[in-house]
Amino acid sequence: MLAVHFGAGNIGRGFIGSLLSQSGFEVVFVDVNDELVQHLQERQQYRVVIAGEAREEQIIRGVSALHSQKQYEEVVSRIAQADLVTTAVGPNVLPHIAKVIADGLRKRLSTTEKRVHVIACENMIGGSSFLKKHVMDYLSEEEQAALTPFCGFPNSAVDRIVPNQKNDDPLMVVVEPFFEWVIETKEMIGDIPAIVGAHFVAELQPYIERKLFTVNTGHALAAYLGYAKNYATINEAMEDDLVRADVTKALYESGRVLIEKYGWSAEEHGAYIRKIVQRFTNPAMTDEVTRVARSPIRKLGANDRLVSPASQYYNLFGEIPHRLVKGIAALLLFDYQEDAEAVELQKTIRERGIEGALLQYAQLQADHPLTIAIKEQVDMLK
Numbered sequence: 001m002l003a004v005h006f007g008a009g010n011i012g013r014g015f016i017g018s019l020l021s022q023s024g025f026e027v028v029f030v031d032v033n034d035e036l037v038q039h040l041q042e043r044q045q046y047r048v049v050i051a052g053e054a055r056e057e058q059i060i061r062g063v064s065a066l067h068s069q070k071q072y073e074e075v076v077s078r079i080a081q082a083d084l085v086t087t088a089v090g091p092n093v094l095p096h097i098a099k100v101i102a103d104g105l106r107k108r109l110s111t112t113e114k115r116v117h118v119i120a121c122e123n124m125i126g127g128s129s130f131l132k133k134h135v136m137d138y139l140s141e142e143e144q145a146a147l148t149p150f151c152g153f154p155n156s157a158v159d160r161i162v163p164n165q166k167n168d169d170p171l172m173v174v175v176e177p178f179f180e181w182v183i184e185t186k187e188m189i190g191d192i193p194a195i196v197g198a199h200f201v202a203e204l205q206p207y208i209e210r211k212l213f214t215v216n217t218g219h220a221l222a223a224y225l226g227y228a229k230n231y232a233t234i235n236e237a238m239e240d241d242l243v244r245a246d247v248t249k250a251l252y253e254s255g256r257v258l259i260e261k262y263g264w265s266a267e268e269h270g271a272y273i274r275k276i277v278q279r280f281t282n283p284a285m286t287d288e289v290t291r292v293a294r295s296p297i298r299k300l301g302a303n304d305r306l307v308s309p310a311s312q313y314y315n316l317f318g319e320i321p322h323r324l325v326k327g328i329a330a331l332l333l334f335d336y337q338e339d340a341e342a343v344e345l346q347k348t349i350r351e352r353g354i355e356g357a358l359l360q361y362a363q364l365q366a367d368h369p370l371t372i373a374i375k376e377q378v379d380m381l382k
């Protein structure tokens with residue numbers, strides 16, 4: 001079984017690649033980072049360290065790598081042979097890998113009738129559907145129709161905290177013990193892929209919203225409030241009682257929406273929240289607030305981790321979710337100069353004000369009660 005995985009970064013090596021390799025797939029990573037590609041080509045294996053009490057180590061074997069631009073034709077050939085194509089490149093990069101995937105799928109039409117699944121493993125709702133749309137833009141109507149019985153794009157939700165790595169070994173990756181990969185069966189063609197440890201569900205929406213609006217919502221609050229208080233890591237931010245209380249209260253706000261919408265039991269969801277807060281305080285890992293806060297424009301999106309649960313809360317209950325609002329306000333103050341989106345966001349705020357930025361990136365109108373509450377919070381946090 002062959003898997004072609006785009007993105008040999010933190011989650012690519014630390015989660016998706018390692019799980020696929022352990023499930024018996026030969027894994028070909030595709031990346032644009034020359035150093036990573038070269039090391040993977042030379043060594044064909046790497047180390048994953050599980051940051052728990054025991055610091056267990058796993059050697060991930062049977063892997064190789066290709067450069068997505070310099071070895072374009074080889075990538076196309078490997079996609080033409082693959083049983084599975086996965087991605088962990090970041091939502092903004094998906095449109096940029098669509099062409100090579102389309103070329104690989106086109107090549108399959110004349111070479112094989114084997115089925116293939118393309119699964120985006122990104123923190124976004126409908127990641128594989130989004131990728132599919134971009135891939136299809138490169139294919140003719142005839143090619144799209146011919147591929148339909150042989151190629152599926154199931155959506156998925158991935159959860160494992162993998163911080164930025166600072167190890168002497170450039171391939172080694174330190175990960176948290178917890179992991180969850182939920183894959184929707186609805187868009188699957190033929191057999192369910194044999195991925196050990198993955199959880200297959202008929203409907204992904206409850207799972208992706210639970211993950212994005214709990215793990216990533218809480219993480220975002222810890223990061224943006226932590227940054228505002230000059231903390232460097234998520235652990236440091238969570239040691240601050242006020243930040244921890246805001247994170248936890250925000251999770252009960254988004255939790256109220258999730259319980260109302262999907263009928264999760266309040267008890268079960270409370271346990272899910274407690275587990276997540278515990279994961280944010282794992283003493284065996286160092287996760288920088290600037291990694292978790294990265295790409296604030298993406299995170300301010302109407303369907304993303306802060307604005308979506310806040311809007312849903314307001315629409316369902318007619319009340320302001322004050323802690324989610326505080327998280328959005330803290331995001332708007334994230335002015336980290338090394339983050340291109342933070343720089344752009346601050347420029348927009350200078351030119352168009354908080355209301356202008358909320359309208360442009362979060363589709364929140366100036367007279368919306370959430371906009372008014374966010375603006376008040378920004379003034380309080382400043």
Ligand SMILES: NC(=O)c1ccc[n+]([C@@H]2O[C@H](COP(=O)([O-])OP(=O)(O)OC[C@H]3O[C@@H](n4cnc5c(N)ncnc54)[C@H](O)[C@@H]3O)[C@@H](O)[C@H]2O)c1
Nearest residue numbers: 007008009010011031032068088089090091122123161162
């Ligand atoms: N790190 C985590 O804790 C975590 C957990 C769950 C989900 N995710 C999601 O996984 C995705 C990747 O996150 P990450 O933390 O691994 O980021 P990362 O920056 O460590 O890895 C991304 C990799 O993609 C590569 N890349 C960029 N452009 C490319 C291209 N055109 N072709 C091929 N490769 C390309 C980069 O070189 C990099 O190696 C994001 O969507 C993120 O939200 C991350």
Ligand SMILES: O=P(O)(O)OC[C@@H](O)[C@@H](O)[C@H](O)[C@H](O)CO
Nearest residue numbers: 123158159160161162216219292
């Ligand atoms: O990857 P992002 O930028 O969408 O979000 C940053 C973190 O919250 C994220 O990477 C988490 O560590 C991860 O989603 C945990 O499963």
